[in-house]
Amino acid sequence: xxxxxTREPLALEPxxxxxxxxxxxxxxxxxxVVRELGDGDQPVDGLSYEAYPAMALPxxxxxxxxxxxxFGEARLAIVHRIGDLRLGExxxxxxxxxxxxxxxxxxxxxxxxxxxxxVPIWKKEHFRSGEARWRPNATPRP
Amino acid sequence: MRVCVLAFAGVRxxxxxxxxxxxxxxxxxxxxxxxxxxxxxPRLSEIARSTRLACNGALVERDAALHDGDELAVMPPFGxx
Numbered sequence: 001x002x003x004x005x006t007r008e009p010l011a012l013e014p015x016x017x018x019x020x021x022x023x024x025x026x027x028x029x030x031x032x033v034v035r036e037l038g039d040g041d042q043p044v045d046g047l048s049y050e051a052y053p054a055m056a057l058p059x060x061x062x063x064x065x066x067x068x069x070x071f072g073e074a075r076l077a078i079v080h081r082i083g084d085l086r087l088g089e090x091x092x093x094x095x096x097x098x099x100x101x102x103x104x105x106x107x108x109x110x111x112x113x114x115x116x117x118x119v120p121i122w123k124k125e126h127f128r129s130g131e132a133r134w135r136p137n138a139t140p141r142p
Numbered sequence: 143m144r145v146c147v148l149a150f151a152g153v154r155x156x157x158x159x160x161x162x163x164x165x166x167x168x169x170x171x172x173x174x175x176x177x178x179x180x181x182x183x184p185r186l187s188e189i190a191r192s193t194r195l196a197c198n199g200a201l202v203e204r205d206a207a208l209h210d211g212d213e214l215a216v217m218p219p220f221g222x223x
Contacts, residue, residue, distance in 0.1 A: 032223050049222070052150055052215055055199040056222075080222060092223050112223060120196070120215070121222030122151035134152045136192075136219035 002077035003060040005053050005121075015077040015095035024075070026101035028108040032092040034085050038135055043128045047135075049082040049091060052120040056080070063114045067096070070110060072103035078111055080121055091123070143168050143210035145175055152218045153193065156185045166208065172197060173204030175214055192219050 002018040012029045020027055034047050064076040077095045085091055094111050098104040115121075116137045126132045145164050149157040157179070166174055172195050180186045186193075195202055196215040208214065 050151060051222070052148065052196075052217065054213075055196055055215065058199065116220070116223040118220070119222050120150065120217050120220055122218065123221040124151070134218065134221065136221050137223060 001064065001075050002079070003057055003064060004079045005051050005056060005060075006079060006081055007083045008081070010079055010081050010090040010093045012093055012095060015079060015093055016097075018077045019075040019095050019097040021075065021097065023099060024097035026098050026104040028096045028101070028104040030092075030094040030108050030112055031090040032112065033090050034087050036087055038125050039138065042125075042131075044087070044125050045128050046084060046086045046089075046126050047091065048084045048124045048126065049080070050122050051080065051082050056119045056121055059119045060115065063111055063118065066114070067107040067111045071106040072098060072100075074098040074103050074107040076107060076111055078115065080115070080119070082121070143170070143208070145170075145208050146211075146213045147175065147179065148213060148215040150215065150217050151221070152189065153186065153216045156183050157216075168210075170208050171204060172202050172206045172208060172214060175208065176204065176216070179216070189218055193217065194219075 060078045068074045075097045080092045096104045096108040125135045147162050154160050194217045
């Protein structure tokens, strides 16, 4: 439905509008946001993200198409932000619309899980101490 | 033939550039390009196991053959989300 990589702040409302139809009784919207403590104990000031868009976008689309059939009929939008993000800002947004909520919840969870595993995007943690480190995703999902 | 190597995240920092063009013999494999790179930047060997390679946007193994003009992405573990 809608798959993007952007440097702009993320907003859910346009994504919800992109996926919702009059046949949908449920919309599930997910935001991944920058949190103060990563997997370690060191407080983080912000994260910077980079992507390989020529591979990431087709992979996001493939995930969306899988999720739209896997649990029943669903419509998805997935947008990832790149660049420098501060605490509390959203790095990824997923919106799913479906006739019923079960399918919407399942498809949304599938999409974000698969994104973290399959989409070539990287994040660097910038610690308050001034140090920085690339942080790979944990497998399996925590 | 010429292959464009794209380096991301920690790999980019080790290599010192996001993109470089390398000259390899016709029929060279992905593994050959990786080995050349790892010889030039020994720190890459520390992350060799976790690094994935993609040719023109599709994941490939070391024995995949390269062609002139191919784009080879060298990718450390993903961290999106």
